[in-house]
Amino acid sequence: xxxxxxxxxxxxxxxxxxxxxxxxxxxELVVLLHGFPEFWYGWRHQIEALAxxxxxxxxxxxxxxxxxxxxxxxxxxxxxxxxDDIAGLIEQLGYDEAHWVGxxxxxAVAWYAAATKPELVKKLTAINIxxxxxxxxxxxxxxxxxxxxxxxxxxxxxxxxEKLMQTDDLEQMKKGIAMTxxxxxxxxxxxxxxxxxxxxxxxxxxxxxxxxAIWRKEIRPDLVQVxxxxxxxxxxxxxxxxxxxxxxxxxxxxxxxYIDDATHWVHHxxxxxxxxxxxxxxxxxxx
Numbered sequence: 001x002x003x004x005x006x007x008x009x010x011x012x013x014x015x016x017x018x019x020x021x022x023x024x025x026x027x028e029l030v031v032l033l034h035g036f037p038e039f040w041y042g043w044r045h046q047i048e049a050l051a052x053x054x055x056x057x058x059x060x061x062x063x064x065x066x067x068x069x070x071x072x073x074x075x076x077x078x079x080x081x082x083x084d085d086i087a088g089l090i091e092q093l094g095y096d097e098a099h100w101v102g103x104x105x106x107x108a109v110a111w112y113a114a115a116t117k118p119e120l121v122k123k124l125t126a127i128n129i130x131x132x133x134x135x136x137x138x139x140x141x142x143x144x145x146x147x148x149x150x151x152x153x154x155x156x157x158x159x160x161x162e163k164l165m166q167t168d169d170l171e172q173m174k175k176g177i178a179m180t181x182x183x184x185x186x187x188x189x190x191x192x193x194x195x196x197x198x199x200x201x202x203x204x205x206x207x208x209x210x211x212x213a214i215w216r217k218e219i220r221p222d223l224v225q226v227x228x229x230x231x232x233x234x235x236x237x238x239x240x241x242x243x244x245x246x247x248x249x250x251x252x253x254x255x256x257x258y259i260d261d262a263t264h265w266v267h268h269x270x271x272x273x274x275x276x277x278x279x280x281x282x283x284x285x286x287x
Contacts (some may be wrong), residue, residue, distance in 0.1 A: 151238075
């Protein structure tokens with residue numbers, strides 16, 4: 001990367017988040033939130049583009065991941081706590097608000113923040129993640145989504161998911177992420193970096209605890225008032241495009257853009273497209 005990236009540890013909400021920082025310190029803050037099973041490195045294609053455009057970029061390993069804190073017990077991974085981790089990080093960096101960009105689980109946290117603490121969110125960019133509060137209606141319109149989500153039920157089991165993920169020294173996890181993406185989305189070096197993050201003590205359980213906490217917090221389908229742009233790779237094997245369409249119905253100021261030749265991992269596969277659409281949205285004047 002051409003831009004300088006600083007790594008630091010930020011104390012927030014009773015956890016410590018390992019965080020990558022880039023861009024001018026006086027720039028508008030953009031927080032990039034990764035999903036499962038990634039870490040800060042999942043945004044490597046976006047950090048440079050944002051920093052060069054003059055934004056201050058903060059990319060935390062969220063709780064349970066890589067070098068950040070991994071508290072014990074699923075009760076410590078509810079979406080309220082995950083949101084408040086990032087709220088505290090924004091405050092610690094000296095800002096009152098930020099642009100929130102989230103993919104997968106990171107996008108779920110960003111959606112929830114936009115719905116429940118909109119004063120913290122200038123704009124929300126959600127990448128291949130529906131608004132959690134819209135999933136009930138989405139399932140009614142597209143029942144096969146339930147089959148696509150069955151892996152979440154498996155993740156509820158104690159210990160067994162971790163044991164399977166550890167198979168063959170985490171090589172099966174590497175194959176799994178590569179198989180669900182377009183060819184070339186992840187290099188072998190990329191996957192080795194992921195493997196190192198997954199191998200951190202307690203990381204697999206911490207990552208899975210996000211799923212195990214799903215049922216501990218009911219998310220009301222509140223109308224999201226902040227500006228929202230949903231970017232969606234059409235080849236997502238986990239989430240049908242109907243979930244994105246339904247999410248748009250819960251946005252007071254929202255737009256949805258589908259991206260061809262892309263999967264759930266669209267920000268890896270089509271980084272130039274994602275960066276262009278993201279920066280275009282961030283630079284738009286609020287209406």
